[in-house]
Amino acid sequence: MTEQEILIVDDVSKTFQVKAGEVKAVDHASFAARHGSVTTIVGPSGSGKTTLLYVIGSLEKPESGRIEVAGRDILAPGADLVSYRRENIGFVFQFFNLVPTLTALENVMLPMDLDGIPPAEQRRRATELLEKMGVEGRLLKAHPNKMSGGENQRVAIARSLANDPDIILADEPTGNLDTATGRVVVEILTGLARKEGKCVLMVTHDESILEVSDRAFHMTDGILGEIAA
Amino acid sequence: MRSFHRGFRSFRRNYARNIVVVVLLFVCLTFSMSMLAVKLAADNQVNTIKQEVGNYGEIEISSAYQLKQFQAERTKTAAERQAEARSMSTAQEQANRVADLVPETLTDQFAKDNYVKTYDKVLQTNVTLSDITNTSIQQLFQIRQGDSGGPGGTSSNTNSFTFAGNTDGSAASDFTTGAKKLVSGKQFTYSDYQNANPVVVIEKNLASDNKLTVGDTIEAQISGGSGSQSYVQLKVIGIYETVQAQTQSGSSSGGGGGGSSQSFNPTGNTFYAPLSVVQKLNATPGYVQLGSYYFDSVDDTAALKVTFKKETVTTSSKYQFATDLSDYQTIADPLLKARNTSMIGLAGALGACALIILLAMVIIISGRTRELGILKAIGSTDRQVISQFAFEVVCICLVAIILAMGATALIGQSLGNWILPKTTKTATTQTQTQAQGGPPGMTGGPGTQNKLYKEGTSFNAAASTQKTQAAKLNVVYRGPLFLYGILILLGLSLLGMAIPLVWITRLRPARVLSME
Numbered sequence: 253m254t255e256q257e258i259l260i261v262d263d264v265s266k267t268f269q270v271k272a273g274e275v276k277a278v279d280h281a282s283f284a285a286r287h288g289s290v291t292t293i294v295g296p297s298g299s300g301k302t303t304l305l306y307v308i309g310s311l312e313k314p315e316s317g318r319i320e321v322a323g324r325d326i327l328a329p330g331a332d333l334v335s336y337r338r339e340n341i342g343f344v345f346q347f348f349n350l351v352p353t354l355t356a357l358e359n360v361m362l363p364m365d366l367d368g369i370p371p372a373e374q375r376r377r378a379t380e381l382l383e384k385m386g387v388e389g390r391l392l393k394a395h396p397n398k399m400s401g402g403e404n405q406r407v408a409i410a411r412s413l414a415n416d417p418d419i420i421l422a423d424e425p426t427g428n429l430d431t432a433t434g435r436v437v438v439e440i441l442t443g444l445a446r447k448e449g450k451c452v453l454m455v456t457h458d459e460s461i462l463e464v465s466d467r468a469f470h471m472t473d474g475i476l477g478e479i480a481a
Numbered sequence: 482m483r484s485f486h487r488g489f490r491s492f493r494r495n496y497a498r499n500i501v502v503v504v505l506l507f508v509c510l511t512f513s514m515s516m517l518a519v520k521l522a523a524d525n526q527v528n529t530i531k532q533e534v535g536n537y538g539e540i541e542i543s544s545a546y547q548l549k550q551f552q553a554e555r556t557k558t559a560a561e562r563q564a565e566a567r568s569m570s571t572a573q574e575q576a577n578r579v580a581d582l583v584p585e586t587l588t589d590q591f592a593k594d595n596y597v598k599t600y601d602k603v604l605q606t607n608v609t610l611s612d613i614t615n616t617s618i619q620q621l622f623q624i625r626q627g628d629s630g631g632p633g634g635t636s637s638n639t640n641s642f643t644f645a646g647n648t649d650g651s652a653a654s655d656f657t658t659g660a661k662k663l664v665s666g667k668q669f670t671y672s673d674y675q676n677a678n679p680v681v682v683i684e685k686n687l688a689s690d691n692k693l694t695v696g697d698t699i700e701a702q703i704s705g706g707s708g709s710q711s712y713v714q715l716k717v718i719g720i721y722e723t724v725q726a727q728t729q730s731g732s733s734s735g736g737g738g739g740g741s742s743q744s745f746n747p748t749g750n751t752f753y754a755p756l757s758v759v760q761k762l763n764a765t766p767g768y769v770q771l772g773s774y775y776f777d778s779v780d781d782t783a784a785l786k787v788t789f790k791k792e793t794v795t796t797s798s799k800y801q802f803a804t805d806l807s808d809y810q811t812i813a814d815p816l817l818k819a820r821n822t823s824m825i826g827l828a829g830a831l832g833a834c835a836l837i838i839l840l841a842m843v844i845i846i847s848g849r850t851r852e853l854g855i856l857k858a859i860g861s862t863d864r865q866v867i868s869q870f871a872f873e874v875v876c877i878c879l880v881a882i883i884l885a886m887g888a889t890a891l892i893g894q895s896l897g898n899w900i901l902p903k904t905t906k907t908a909t910t911q912t913q914t915q916a917q918g919g920p921p922g923m924t925g926g927p928g929t930q931n932k933l934y935k936e937g938t939s940f941n942a943a944a945s946t947q948k949t950q951a952a953k954l955n956v957v958y959r960g961p962l963f964l965y966g967i968l969i970l971l972g973l974s975l976l977g978m979a980i981p982l983v984w985i986t987r988l989r990p991a992r993v994l995s996m997e
Contacts, residue, residue, distance in 0.1 A: 302995060311858060311991040338860025349855045349994055353494035363859045365483055411859070 264317030342412030488872025535779030535809025588772025646759025666719030854993030
């Protein structure tokens with residue numbers, strides 16, 4: 253690992269048991285990503301992109317391999333995965349996955365609340381993040397069902413930044429948005445990498461995102477292959 | 482604390498769904514709490530009744546033995562009886578005298594049982610007082626003789642008085658029931674009984690008619706005795722009044738109809754004296770009419786009957802241990818039935834509550850699977866998520882139970898009445914009939930077989946009223962109801978938490994979040 257490499261994925265494999273037998277969702281995948289970089293994985297549906305993202309985010313456990321984040325082996329026995337998710341990872345999902353009963357502001361405050369940050373500080377930081385994402389005014393108190401897809405995704409990005417993580421894992425962030433809005437969201441995510449030094453890892457169908465990526469991979473049947481610049 | 486806050490916020494925000502659960506729970510909890518209130522009220526009243534009724538018993542000559550003796554006597558002619566009386570030795574005479582009495586050794590032995598709380602011995606007999614005349618009875622006889630037009634002396638009847646003896650004057654049933662009350666002087670004491678002090682308490686009208694006051698002395702003849710040794714000088718230490726005599730005197734004077742101020746007092750010929758003195762006058766030392774016992778509770782009746790059976794195994798069926806168990810049953814049975822019904826209702830309603838909360842939580846949790854996945858994905862521990870949902874469940878149950886407690890206060894009594902009514906009326910009627918049954922008299926006498934010594938010999942209206950009142954079910958809020966409410970709340974909440982607990986620990990966020 254070089255000094256700037258925040259994420260190292262080394263020979264990771266994940267298999268699912270299905271009725272027809274075994275499906276190798278991730279097959280010996282290896283790559284590394286640095287601070288301030290945008291890494292994109294493209295590939296068809298069912299190729300294992302999301303599974304790899306979830307493995308990195310510790311939502312799935314691989315059979316083999318090593319994942320190192322900020323020098324910490326997250327697959328080591330006894331690793332505190334909850335605090336890892338809380339401190340090192342920010343998730344952005346295709347379907348936003350905001351809590352429907354909470355307002356935009358409360359959704360962004362939620363990860364901080366789970367982390368024990370005082371309410372006043374939560375509110376200040378959440379407002380700041382939402383304003384940075386272009387969500388302000390009455391939208392702060394709007395519930396997800398009262399906001400557009402783009403607004404929801406901005407709120408989701410703001411939430412992923414709530415605890416100032418090193419890595420943003422974005423699963424099809426533009427998949428549920430129109431082209432223009434999708435472009436704005438991609439700009440926001442790349443901006444996080446360029447301006448704030450976040451390591452942004454996106455999986456997508458949208459090959460146009462490759463243009464803004466520092467590194468790009470193609471995934472087919474669980475096998476990861478780097479796309480030449 | 483934050484989890485609780487999140488739980489409460491979630492409870493507020495999901496109000497439409499939660500209201501449905503709260504309403505369902507409210508209905509079942511109201512029924513549960515009302516049933517519980519009825520049960521607690523019934524328990525409480527049964528316990529109160531147990532302190533007053535069912536905890537009394539007495540050892541006396543059995544009615545079967547009395548009947549047998551009566552039938553044996555009936556077969557004899559008057560001549561045979563006279564011949565038998567003439568040919569009796571002194572020992573036979575004494576045996577004949579105590580044939581219908583209970584030996585003190587038996588009553589004393591029985592009193593040693595651990596369940597027995599208080600013990601008294603009673604003997605009642607007729608004693609001739611040549612210096613005293615019962616003027617009321619004399620007048621009655623005169624009226625009757627006037628009607629029939631026949632001659633006849635009444636001196637032997639009007640000089641014969643009833644002497645009731647026990648170990649402590651203040652514990653005599655007529656005084657404890659309120660049928661009679663001391664108006665001057667004092668009662669004889671346990672010490673008077675132990676020392677066989679010749680003292681006596683007499684009736685007010687009788688004292689007045691015979692110009693007797695406290696401190697005066699009267700002469701009583703020992704039964705079967707002759708000569709100067711056969712008399713006992715009794716000192717009057719107290720004067721009593723019967724409650725009915727007092728009432729009659731009050732109503733006749735207040736009536737303004739010119740009625741006589743003199744009242745008929747049918748119990749005016751009863752003297753109260755220490756048991757040892759009455760035994761002496763009756764010439765039956767060591768024998769009593771009955772042993773009177775109060776024990777801890779009606780629940781001890783069976784054990785005491787076993788003890789009694791053991792102690793009277795050699796005397797066959799001559800003695801009986803009569804209790805007021807049937808009185809207790811008459812009064813308490815409707816309440817016990819109401820309690821049992823309420824228990825069934827309570828079990829059913831609580832079962833329904835359990836089902837509702839389980840089903841509600843299954844529906845709530847399955848509808849919020851994505852939220853659970855999100856919470857776990859953004860770094861929430863299982864404990865935090867479980868606490869949040871647990872608090873939501875507590876809020877649902879708490880609101881339902883608070884409403885249910887309020888509703889219980891409104892409908893508890895109606896539900897109690899609905900469970901109780903028919904049986905209560907029956908019990909009240911039976912009790913009144915029993916209390917009024919038979920002429921005033923001593924225990925074991927004809928027509929008074931159901932009457933126990935503790936009920937007094939006459940005019941015991943107070944006891945009847947007490948029983949009638951006790952048979953009503955008063956459903957009121959009690960401390961235990963609140964505590965049980967909290968327990969039900971905790972139980973339901975814990976049950977409701979079981980679903981989120983299982984669901985959350987088994988949930989895999991990756992699966993949930995991948996779903997559209």
